[in-house]
Amino acid sequence: MALKKKPVTGMKDMLPREMEIRDYVIQLIKDTYKTYGFMSIETPCVEHIENLCSKQGGDNEKLIFKILKRGEKLKLESAKEENDLVDGGLRYDLTVPLARYYSNHANELPSPFKALQIGNVWRADRPQKGRFRQFMQCDIDILGEASNLAEIELILATTAMLGKLDFQNFTVCINDRNILKAMAKYSGFKEEDYDEVFIILDKMDKIGAQGVASELQEMGYDKEKTDAYLKLFGEVTPDVEGIRYLKGKLGDCLPDKTADGMEMIISSVEAAKECEFKISFDPTLVRGQSYYTGTIFEVRMDDFGGSVAGGGRYDQMIGKFTGQDTPACGFSIGFERIVMLLLENGYEAPKQGLKKAYLLDKKMPREGLLKILALARADREAGGQVLIVNMKKNKKFQKEQLLEEGYQEIVDCFEDSYDKL
C-alpha cells in the first residue's frame, strides 16, 4: 500500500507557529483556572458506545467515529448492522465523559467538585473552512453546587482568562431556561410547543423580531400570542432592570428564585470581574442543548460573528449515570476559535527568553564543540532558547531564516577562533 502524506480527511497537522500559540493558551488556561480552584482531570478519548449513544449528545450522536471490536469479539460474518461491529467510539464532547467519570469516582472527589478538562474531541462533520473533525475543547464544570456561586465563579474564571489573552469588547450574555419558559407561558404558548418556539426565537439576531413573528405565525401560532410574545421582548432591557421588569410583569409564571438568582449573578460578576467586559441579560438567548435545566450563558465577541464560549446549568445529567441528581453547571471555551482569532490578529505569545543560535564551522574540533556546548548550557540554564547547528554553505540564507524564526542573536563559530567566544 502506498503511504499517504496528507492527514486523514478533515483533520489537521499543527505547524510550529500555531503550536506555539496553542501551548501558550493551554498553559494560561490551566494557570488561570487553577487560581479559581479548578482541578485538572482527564478521561480516555475512547468512550463506551452505549454512553455516546445515550441521547445526551443530540445531533453529535450522528457524527461518532466508531471503533471496531477487537479479537474474538468481532464477528464479521454474523454482523447485521454497524453496532454489531463496534463497542467504542471517539468522544464527541467532554460532558458525557465527565458525567461517567463523576459517577465512577464521586467518593474520591471533593464536593463541590470543580473540574477542568482540556482535550480533543472528534465529530465526523462535513469538512469546511476553519472546522475540523478533531478539535480541542476546554471545559470547566462545577458539580454538586446548587447555588449561583457556581455560575458566578464559572463566568469570572472564563472572563479572567479571556482578559489575560488581551481580548476586549466582549459580552457575556445570560438567560435562564425558566425565563424562556415563563415568557412563552405568559404569552399563551403551550408547554409542548416551547421547543419549537425557542428554535425560532433563537434566530432573533439574524431575522429580527418581525422575522420571528412571521415564522411563528407560519407555523400556525395565532397572532394574539405572537404579538404578546414579541411585545414582551421589546419591553425588556438587557440588564438587571429588565429582569426586575419581568419579575413584576410575569407574576406566577416566573419563579422569584429564578429572577433573584439572575440578578445576583449579574451584579456579582459586575462587581468582581477581573477585566473589562459587559454582562447582559439576553431573553432571546436559547442555546441548543436539550440538557440545560436553568441558567444558560455565552460569550460574544464583536470581532467575531458568533460565540466563543458557552455553557449553563444541567442539573439532571449526572443522575442518568448515578441514579441521583447532582447539581451541575459548566462553561466551555471554543478553544479553536480563540486560537484562530489570536492567529488572525497576529498575536504573539510572550517570549520565554533570548533566542540564540550558534552556527558551527563543519571543521570544528572537539575542543571547540565542548566550548560551545558549555556556553549553550549556561544560556539554557538562564532560560534562553538555544540552537546549535552546523553552518550551511549558503550562510546568508541560513541566517535570514533563523532571524525569521525569531532568533535574536546568531553566533558564528569558526574552527580557528572558537577560543575567543
Place this chain on the structure above:
Amino acid sequence: MALKKKPVTGMKDMLPREMEIRDYVIQLIKDTYKTYGFMSIETPCVEHIENLCSKQGGDNEKLIFKILKRGEKLKLESAKEENDLVDGGLRYDLTVPLARYYSNHANELPSPFKALQIGNVWRADRPQKGRFRQFMQCDIDILGEASNLAEIELILATTAMLGKLDFQNFTVCINDRNILKAMAKYSGFKEEDYDEVFIILDKMDKIGAQGVASELQEMGYDKEKTDAYLKLFGEVTPDVEGIRYLKGKLGDCLPDKTADGMEMIISSVEAAKECEFKISFDPTLVRGQSYYTGTIFEVRMDDFGGSVAGGGRYDQMIGKFTGQDTPACGFSIGFERIVMLLLENGYEAPKQGLKKAYLLDKKMPREGLLKILALARADREAGGQVLIVNMKKNKKFQKEQLLEEGYQEIVDCFEDSYDKL
C-alpha cells in the same frame, strides 16, 4: 441501553492528584526542550490505516484500534475482511505520524528540524498492571541532521529534563547498530543471522553471558563463533576505552566513523551535561525496533527495572514517505513510567501559590458575597489558588477535607461579621 460507569477496558480515568503531577511534568518537558530549540508540533490521533500498516510499527501493527469508515463508504454487506470496513486507526506511536508530517510539510519547516511531540497513543495490548491501552508519549526528534550533534543534543535535553524532576542515579546506555554488526561479523556470524543473534544478545542482562552462549549454541551456532563472540564482550569496558579497544580489535569490520562518533558523543555529553548521571557504552544494547540504522540509546534507572527513555537514529524511515532519505534521530521518554515513579516516590509538584478557601455562611447577604469575591480577586491576581464554597453542616469535617486537599488557609465568613474580613 444502560450507561456504563467504568472507562473502556484497559483505559484510565485520571484523578486530580495524578493530573497535578502530569500537568507539571508536561510543562517542565515543554519548557526544558524549548531551551534546546525544539518546537512543538501535533498530528491527528487518527492516522490513515495504510500508514499504520506500513511495516514501520513491528508488532504494534497487530494492536491497532481501527475506525469504521463512515457514510456511503461503509459497505457492510460486501465486506469480506476487517480492512474493507476501516480507513483509519488510532496511532500506536508518534514516529510514523512524524514521518508523514515531515513529508507533507518539509518545505514549511526549518532544516534541521527539531520536533517536540507530546500526545496520546493507543495499543490494544492485553490489560495488565501499570500498562494501559491509551498512554502518553513524549518524543523529541531531529530531522535533517546527519552529524552526531543530533545525538548529543537529544541526550543532553532528555537528561536535563530528568534532572529537573530530581531523578538521580540514572545511566544513559549507548551503542550503535554498526558496532553490533561489527562484533557479530568479527566473530564469524553471517549477516542473515544477525537479527536472530541480537534477539538472544538482548537477554544478556537477564540470563548472563553463559545463558547467551547456551542459547546461541542451542540455535545451532558453533562453539567457536559463540566463544569468540562472548569473549569479545568480556574484553570491552563500558566507556570510551571500550570503544577504542574495539576500534583496534575489530579492524575493517568496524567503520572508523562509527567508533569516532561514539567517542565524540560520550565525551561531549560528559562535558556538557546539566545534571549528574552516567553515560556508558553498552555493546549488549540492542533495542528492538528494526528501523534503527545507527546509534541507539536508552536511559536506565536504578530505582526501576528497565528503561525510562529510549531512542536512536533512523535514517531510512522518512524516505519511505518522501522518496528521499533524510537523516533522523529521536529520543522518546516513557512518560507513564516517569509519572508512575514520581507518584510512587510521593513526589509533589512545586506549589503554585497560597491555597485559600472562603467558607460562606448560607445566609450571607449580597454585600457579604461581593466583599468576599473582591478579596478572592485580589488573592487570585496575586497567583493564589482560591476556593469559595458554601459552609456545610459538618463544618469540622469540611475543614479537615480542605486541609487534606492542601488548603493552607481557611476563612470562615459569617453573615454578621463579613465586614470584619
